[in-house]
Amino acid sequence: MANVIRPYGDTLDDGKVQLSFTLPVPDGPRGREAARLSVLGWGFKDCEVVHSAAVSDEFSFYVAYATTEAGLDYDLVQSAEVHSEDQVMSMDETNDYIRAKLGRKIVLVGACTGFDAHTVGIDAVMNMKGYNHHFGLERYPMIEAYNLGAQVPNEKLIEFAARVKADAILVSQIVTQKDVHVENMTQFIELLEARGERGRFVCIAGGPRISNKFAVELGYDAGFGKGTYAEHVATFVAKKLVEKSLA
């Protein structure tokens, strides 16, 4: 039986949603009506424009509450993230797992690539001290981790990874405006493929706007977003390497 869900305002299935947006028209009665019709045009059943304001002579801002009748079958929804919390191994478990299943240290190389200068995210995952009381990959006895910092060109990263015989490469991308990351991330995979080395590395992408789905679409093995800790990455890489070693 389908398990249909809808937004909840104060009553089950009332379908209440809050919206806000700007329209390129002056504020006023006609603007408000345009806002209302726009919301209806997006598929909502009812809409009340509760606030409008002039942002400039030619632009206006709206707050609206709308009602949707569309339902989603929750039974068909699957997590799009790499793994659910309960599958994640702790640092000790991961080390034991690597020791038992691979019998050697694994080598990881990470960087924030392209023109992206945000190191905090990749540091959070890699640095000794880690983030939010979760130790970083450098602290794992069975992992040898190299963090190349930010603004690293894809070529450099790949060469370094090849040199240290990395098992996995970690790519961080924070700036996503105008899809600048798409180009850079794609180029990375293309470079690897051109060198015939895509198969050699487990490729991981991460950043606050990177979803697993998106990363996989671009040819990475996995993608990690907000709230990632070292153990998420370590678990995935370790399991993936074991899988590869068995194949």
Place this chain on the structure above:
Amino acid sequence: MANVIRPYGDTLDDGKVQLSFTLPVPDGPRGREAARLSVLGWGFKDCEVVHSAAVSDEFSFYVAYATTEAGLDYDLVQSAEVHSEDQVMSMDETNDYIRAKLGRKIVLVGACTGFDAHTVGIDAVMNMKGYNHHFGLERYPMIEAYNLGAQVPNEKLIEFAARVKADAILVSQIVTQKDVHVENMTQFIELLEARGERGRFVCIAGGPRISNKFAVELGYDAGFGKGTYAEHVATFVAKKLVEKSLA
């Protein structure tokens, strides 16, 4: 030529909209995916769920930014409000107009009806002192205004209006939860019709959630929402009465 508009984030036609809503599912990766799919299900093209939080064990809250491709032809949009600002007459203009076109005082009766106890709105429109530096109807020399206050049963209001030979009746409705106002406002019109007196009065409804469209649908002559001042109502009633007198 169609003049198609879309929401504006930071570039014309980028179609950016902010949404927030609650779903009746636990917070977590699956909830976030449900939120994303829900937004897509409402007709948006892209959606990023930028925040999720547990509101309780069974409910979760989401903030999302989505992109719509749907456009609205602004040329086809008409103000749904009673009149545009430039058609509204000032207090003096209205008085002159009434004097010239009708040659007598007009009589208005207003109340906040049913169980609704909110007097501030109807007072704002009717009381001497008015609201936001706009005088109320009681201040108009050519208007005789009676304000019956709040919690006034429809019967009482109509009887009073008939007694003082009112030209127009003003109904205020503030509480709209579970559409309580719909029933009350409908009953008012039905009562008038049952008495064969609908034609006798110009009927006006008002309140923060009352739109002109909605009021007209229920059989009123006009509806006034947030930001209404006495002059809006006076202008409408005066013009309507002149129109009636000519017909």
Place this chain on the structure above:
Amino acid sequence: MRNKLGLSKERIDRARELAERIALPVLDFVAGHTTVTVERAALRLIGADGSNADGAPVPNLVVDQLKGQLESGALAPYVNALLRSGGGVGELNAKIAGGLKVTDFPLGDRAAVRRKTEELVAEGLKRVGLSRKHREAKLEEWKDRNSKPLLYLIVATGNIYEDVKQAQAAALKGADVIAVIRTTAQSLLDYVPYGATTEGFGGTYATQENFRIMRAALDEVAEREKRYIWLTNYASGLCMPEIAAMGAIERLDMMLNDSMYGILFRDINMYRTFVDQKFSRMINAYAGITINTGEDNYLTTSDAFEKANTVLASQFLNERFAYAAGMPARLMGLGHAMEMEPGIENGFLYELAQAQMAREIFPEAPLKYMPPTKFMSGDIFKGHVMDSMFNFISKATDQGIHLLGMLTEAIHTPFMMDRFLGLESAKYVMNSMAGFSDEIEFREGGIVKTRANKVLEETVVFLEEIAQKGLLDSIAQGLFADVKRPKDGGKGLEGLVKKGPEYWNPVEDELKKALGLAR
């Protein structure tokens, strides 16, 4: 809490003196009268309950049967019928619901009736006492687990079962107090509906069964969170004493209960309200229920900056009437609100002054501070910020009960997410400036001190005027909230009854005794 405003003790004392003088003639009147709902409340406390097939409650049936002879009180006839008809209270209630008239039994052995009544009163009050002890024990057990101020949230779905879900969610996320809003029309009903209800507008009915359902739901969360969750409803409107009685029995912890709200905002007759109010406050006092007074409402119809003195004056009056009903200061949740126009330059400082002033004048009272409502608009983002400033002032001035602002105040009764956002924001702000009140001093001659002293002075002047005119005439002339109410107008006057020479109400007597009241 340090005194920082340098308010004149002499002026404060003068205001209290005036409040006492103002209340006196009203209390004289009250002493000589009862009302239909006072009698029904007394009946409820000795066990009258249930309703007939048309939904008319048993207490109403009894009191209606006693029309014309209520001047002697309703308890004796009810207990007389109990003794005459045989069986327990439950059986009698069922019979009354079935059509039995208590007046059908001639009044028999007076002494036996007296004894039985006293026994029932003792039982009833014992039950209330146990509720009170339970609350006190839990508050002791989970000491320091509640936020300071208490975070107070309303639920108002109009369906008790939906209310339960929302209340539990709010409590889990940090609410300390849940107020269940009643349906819009209830305060004008001269009876209290019976049973669980799933309808209503802007809230559902206050019924004893609804109280019980919500109490159990909140106790469940409390045990899980090890944090007492306070339950609030309204002892207000035409049935305030009965609702107080029901709340006392079902362990409600707070009740909205104001000396003038019903008169001003519900057009309830003023004599009726003052009589009902005293009895309801005695019950609240006995049950250890904190009242929430309604000064905040004044500011929705009159200007908060101009009429700040009327709020303070009403606080003095509410205090006086509460003392007169045997209530200790620590149960007086005196109300006020942040309702100045947000565009006022230095409005934050004026509001700070007002809140700090209330704090210093009523040091023991758990002041109930209400968020901005009137100037909230559809701009939920601005509204959220206004609420943050309110959260700030509340913590900065050590308020007792903090009603959470909702960013959607101007739009709809709160969605679940609105409540969540309100809570999250209050917790963030209050934690982030927790020590503020301890930290700062106000400059001599600055805006805050000057304003507070000015409002106090204006309050004394205002109270002098009321003392001169008399309270009832002052209300009639629109001195509060810009609302005028004629003395003999308004709803419920027909339910007012002058006590006769035979008037007998042992519930009242026992309460007076317990509360140490002379009259």
Place this chain on the structure above:
Amino acid sequence: MRNKLGLSKERIDRARELAERIALPVLDFVAGHTTVTVERAALRLIGADGSNADGAPVPNLVVDQLKGQLESGALAPYVNALLRSGGGVGELNAKIAGGLKVTDFPLGDRAAVRRKTEELVAEGLKRVGLSRKHREAKLEEWKDRNSKPLLYLIVATGNIYEDVKQAQAAALKGADVIAVIRTTAQSLLDYVPYGATTEGFGGTYATQENFRIMRAALDEVAEREKRYIWLTNYASGLCMPEIAAMGAIERLDMMLNDSMYGILFRDINMYRTFVDQKFSRMINAYAGITINTGEDNYLTTSDAFEKANTVLASQFLNERFAYAAGMPARLMGLGHAMEMEPGIENGFLYELAQAQMAREIFPEAPLKYMPPTKFMSGDIFKGHVMDSMFNFISKATDQGIHLLGMLTEAIHTPFMMDRFLGLESAKYVMNSMAGFSDEIEFREGGIVKTRANKVLEETVVFLEEIAQKGLLDSIAQGLFADVKRPKDGGKGLEGLVKKGPEYWNPVEDELKKALGLAR
């Protein structure tokens, strides 16, 4: 502004002394060096402009041609070519863009070259002086029309024409300062692109044409609103002196310009940065351009509570380096930020202490206060409240330049509506507590005073350590922002040139003279 923290004057003086000692060896090094971009900046000020078909700017073409002989400076060869080739500067620029090499002309009549160069320098600086006078006149004309603090907003669409729309909208709604964000990669370019640009990520290029376009757009709004609108860009990265020069010409009003930002956050070589920086600050000082330093950035990589002293230390260093470049305190927009973890109990008070401390230590500097960024999250509602607390502190401590927080900080570069909401909220909060700073005192021994004095003390200790180690080694060891940079690492080192015995740069000489600098 009253001093309220009771900070020790002796400790403040000691910190200034240490900053002077720390800066000294760095300034010695600077005095003996020039860089490719210093030379290009000088060239720009005497008229070098334009670019070749591949987009290589004329100043770069000239300096590249002079590779190996830059130790004598670039002006003489350029002006020599000007004299030799006949025609004006514009024609020479066109020829260079077409392939002409300035080195093709043997250096001729030195006196003539000198005279012509000095004439061009005078012309160039006159133009800058006129810009400065225009700004001063307008600020005088529209006195008291700007907000206090100045409300500062960024535009970052990546397209100058789109930026213009957003900037005008923001200015109309109350922004006093518009900062046009540059594209992500520009700071690592060793040239400044030419012409209007409509691309970039997180901003578009800083070009002289873009400066001109935005300047005109803001002047238009300024005239309409009778309020001066300040224009800001970045004299930062590998071309900081050139951008300063362009800004000086086009009447920019503020420039981001920090002594260490490029080293720490852009991995630019430290020697290069210090040399570039001094020259760029001299230009800014001469042009009356307020600099914005970048201490806020430290707090994005290290902890704001733990490392508060590094911010203050850097403010002292930025101040010292600015004085050394002839800049008066009133042009020093020293940076700091509200970046503590929002869950810290009393975090508001710690932030208040930090902001008030900076205010009292740098009383004349128009402190640039940055909003929370690091702990902003996708929860835009909470973020909006955090920004409100920031607005509060900024006004309460009399900051000079207030960078508006964006509720969507963690999500995207600002949408037009985000900026609007930020402005509305700041205006509401700041008006509502406008007099707060004047109103309150901090308690002796309280959190605020204790914290401020502690941070000052830790700063002195930190500066002592740096004085011991030397600034360059301190940076190499990661003492700032938890970032380590080797002395000879980083970008741009190849552009550093030791001044030769023949080094001649009359732009520098004139600036020094005008700014009263000994060296």
